[in-house]
Amino acid sequence: MRPLTIFYVIVFYVIAQLFWWATLLIAYNPVRKWMVVGEGVVFLSLMTLGAIMLHKAFNRERRMNVQKKNFLLSVTHELKSPLASIKLYLQTIMKRDLDKETQRGFIRKSLLDIERLDDMVENMLLASKIENNSYSFPKENFNFSELVDRVVGRLQIHVCSKEALVTNIEPDVFVEGDKFSLSAVVSNLIENAVKYSAECDPIFVGVSKLPNGKVSFKVADLGIGISDEEKPKIFNRFYRVGSEETRKTKGTGLGLFIVKQVLDNHQAQIKVKDNTPRGTVFEVLLD
Structure with missing residues (x-):
């Protein structure tokens, strides 16, 4: 919020200065009153439009940063969960004398978790290539x-x-x-x-x-x-x-x-x- 606060303060200062100088010019030369008012309206309109566009850009950037943060947290969780599961299955196989059917079951579950990891990595790589326009889509x-x-x-x-x-x-x-x-x-x-x-x-x-x-x-x-x-x-x-x-x-x-x-x-x-x-x-x- 700090950059937005500074931005609003600057906008307020510029608008206040505009009104101050317009008042001085009109007082100094009343004949040019409508010219000053007209130019002031044009400047104020452009200033307002620019402020609105910058405000939207700030909000868009802030939302994107929040989404990126959530994405990193999600990826971390998505990676840790199957890795922990695979580690547990393999440690159990190593430490205990299990029958072949139980071992096969644990290995099968580990392979499913590996497939899940593989799918997630493929998704991230494909998304990155699409964003960078480096994927050719061979038909x-x-x-x-x-x-x-x-x-x-x-x-x-x-x-x-x-x-x-x-x-x-x-x-x-x-x-x-x-x-x-x-x-x-x-x-x-x-x-x-x-x-x-x-x-x-x-x-x-x-x-x-x-x-x-x-x-x-x-x-x-x-x-x-x-x-x-x-x-x-x-x-x-x-x-x-x-x-x-x-x-x-x-x-x-x-x-x-x-x-x-x-x-x-x-x-x-x-x-x-x-x-x-x-x-x-x-x-x-x-x-």
Whole structure:
């Protein structure tokens, strides 16, 4: 707040000086009264406009700094949690005489945590490359149905002990695009749905070819939903839905930012709608 206070003091001082000198000029030469008033109004209008723009810039920078701080805290937590879990599993295997099945279970859980870390690192690297315009998005024609099916299969084991990801994937739907970044889109949308849903609530994933030739990819959940006010903000970098319940969820605020950037590069659309009876539907339309 200190820079803003100094800024407001300077603005107040300049405006006070303007009125003071205008008063002196009018008193010295009353004939030029309207010229002084006119120029004063123009100067005051420009000064006010500049002050408003600078005020918005200060607030925007302050919000970005808060978001960056929250991002660093989130990343630290996201890194420490799986690392601590992996360390505990490995230490248990080392110190105790466990049967092979138990060892395999611990190793399997450790690998899941490593996959989670790998996904997070890939997200951060992709977001960095997109921001720096250093990612080329190499396009190819590939089977999008197989890609979604493979991602669903990988994430299914993270979600719940039962089949929580319910799919309706039309076979052999092909798209022209960057396989790696579109895979990140699919992963992030599904993981986002899981994150904001109750444990073991079904997540519906669908792929279909529309009559107009476009490819539809849908992810629908029965979670907490997104308010109309926040829908335009969710694709901003570091932004996370602001309810208290949402803040308890894990995440870095990069997932939906990556989704939007990748889809913009593919000239694709993404729609965010309310689900019935509750939750959110994300629909991606690819050419």
